[in-house]
Amino acid sequence: MSQDSNTHFGFSQVPVEQKQAKVGAVFDSVARRYDAMNDLMSFGVHRMWKRFTIAKSGVRKGYSVLDIAGGTGDLSRKFADIVGPEGRVVLADINASMLEVGRTRMLNEGYAAPLEYVQANAEKLPFPEDSFDCVSIAFGLRNVTDKDAALAEMCRVLKPGGRLLVLEFSKPQNPLLAKMYDAYSFKALPMMGKLVAQDSDSYKYLAESIRMHPDQETMLGMLQTAGLSLCKYYNLSDGIVALHTGIKA
Template sequence: MSEDKSSSTHFGYKTVESEKKADMVADVFHSVAAKYDIMNDVMSFGIHRLWKRFTIETAAARPGMKVLDLAGGTGDLTAKFSQLVGEKGEVILADINDSMLKVGRSKLRDRGIVGNVNYVQANAEALPFPDNHFDIITIAFGLRNVTDKDKALRSMQRVLKPGGKLLVLEFSKPQHDLMRKVYDMYSFKILPKMGDIITQDAGSYEYLAESIRMHPDQETLKQMMIDAGFEQVDYTNMTDGIVALHKGYKF
């Protein structure tokens, strides 16, 4: 069920008014945008590159396809999709946060990635695209920051073509007790200190750790995707479920 916009929601462990969450999340990403890529490498020990590679392989993008990289941030997935869809294809890097979008655009243009990539500032809950438009939508490490996740999933379902595929790459729930304990210690004790050293912003990484704990677990997100109209929904756990890749189709 969608959240009432006049109601409260979670910002990490805090309870806040729903209409204020987007601005609070925006402040986090304005703060960390310039060092976002460095922090991704440091805090995941580079493993995020393997998670994203698996996402690209699962997407199976082909020449001529239209791809939406939603909450695409600094453009890691967009860069690879641009190569895969070729000159006749199109990739849209969309993000609600203009600071992240600017970093992504600069990074990709510096790498010579132009022509088949466009940049759109967009809210996942109300995507500004036509119905039945994209062959593939990916949202990597972005869904947990969305205020109304059900509304966002329905919006993604609307803009997918029949036969199109949604891939949700997101932090999830470790499967074993030992991993959970180690992960909790790392997330709440070490990660904020890394954030403080690298970005001078421990608070944003405290929010990151908390937002992961508040995000729906693997089975809950699977059911949310089904409720939004996706079919053949399944997921793959990676790194013991610290991250999961959910996949669903529109028919």
């Protein structure tokens, strides 16, 4: 991606080199209230989506797992329970505020080994190739500037036979639900953000970023282009969210 080109920030166009900072400002703003807003916005259903992701991960005791854009640690905590002290779970996030919230939360809940915390850009992961049995990214890929580069990096750091999990908002399959979802996203979410997080603009961006994210079939092709095989996706809540998976050959 050319450094003098533009990319989307929600529905707006911004220079490529500015998007990372703008996304960072959004998550600096929402970090402290991120968990409460997730429960409120999804009516708690995000927990079911994440449980489904864990169930499809194939992670076992002793595995090494990289949780990219791991934020406040929902997936990392579950992975840590599964892999045990013999395993390794790296909670990675590009945003220092989100990473600190996640680290504090995990320590307060008594989690130590096998957890590690790394501030990392998904487009340039600071890990050797063939490092992890599983790589996950939940509700983070849509915020990445160069998604193809990030997916290629995720594939690079997977071990042969390792699995990538991409949990992300996608395209509802029912047209009536899609209309209701649009109304909720663009009217209710910013209002909730203003009332709960004192920040309506960040939640307006989050709603817009969902609409700019590739649909299910496009994402499937992107995983295949990144070098993954046996790629598939599962529509959750009629496609409001989709889990994409792929295996490194």
